[in-house]
Amino acid sequence: MSRRRGDRRAVAAAAGVARLAAPRSRRRLLVDGALLGLGLSWLPAAARSASLPSFSGGGAPFVEESPKEPAPSIRFLDDGGHVRSLDDFAGRVLLVNIWATWCPPCVGEMPALDRMQRDLGGSDLQVVPISIDRPGAAAVLPFYQGEGIAALPVFLDPVQATVYSRSTGRRPDALPLYGLPVSFFVDRRGRLVGYLVGAADWDADGPRRFLRHLAGPSA
Template sequence: MRSLVLYTALALGANAAAAADLEALKQGDMRKLVVYEAPLDLPDVPFLDAGGAEQRLSDHKGKVLLVNFWAVWCAPCRAEMPSLDRLQAEMGGEDFEVIAIATGRNPPPKVARFLEEVGVTNLPLYTDAQQKLARTMGIAGLPVSVLIDREGREAARLIGEAAWDAPEAKAVIEALLAE
């Protein structure tokens, strides 16, 4: 029993320390980042890839994820998407991935055309047409970006557009990777 109490205290302290580390990095666009002291569990709700196959965020457990919810009609999304693409090109791999999900009425051909128009070449096409994942995660406006830790929990959220390839954004992601 004593070891369980000690383990719980250490785990809670580690979460608070990790949150404090991210808080200290909030500069530039990252000032809008909401960091959770205790990361939130994620719903296991599917979204679709370009071929129509179901994907789940839990399929990527073990990686740090930047999940971005966007739509083809969203002007801030159009401005933000190239920075997400550059971030994926630079940092994407075995430990980190950008997952950009077109949510709502965004037919795959329009999504593909949008990505081509803004010059996105490093992000796969994902959709959440019925907004099941977006609603379950409390996404009310667009764009919204969610940082997910290696344990598959929401560590932080940013509402609105951000330059995700800026040094301050990369510093936040690198801090999550270091945990």
């Protein structure tokens, strides 16, 4: 990616922030350089079952939701400044990863997520990495270029419209920010089936087997 092309994308993405942020322009941002007041103590007690394969991330296991409710239709920006949503990927299994470039565990797992999208992504599965960096594309595009990340799309949420915290209160149009990184899993029917707090080894057999299970025999 040339520097000029990257600059154009950054400007376009910045122009889209106003459209994304308009409904919540007076809400304070959830994250300002650090994730405050969040941790495993906020995690709800979710029912576990044997219906899905189990795997773990950085010390925290996958938590299966029960019952499985429709995932919120969160809105975010692409690197062209266009508003996108999870509805754009209807019919696919989604791995929605909330991350930031200032979060060491987040950036540590991004190359493996890129390989996950390269190897498994397509009509059956999509990795949806949403950066909550306040600078938006200005932070994310150089990181992608420096790490050689090519398969993952660039999705941005500089005003944190996609997430809510314990301090801001639950919102039906957003996902709970239990920590960073946090990954949410959505099945083909658009249901939120579970989540994982912390980084994971996405190259390992466990998470890949889990996603293939969700996607079905064709994946």
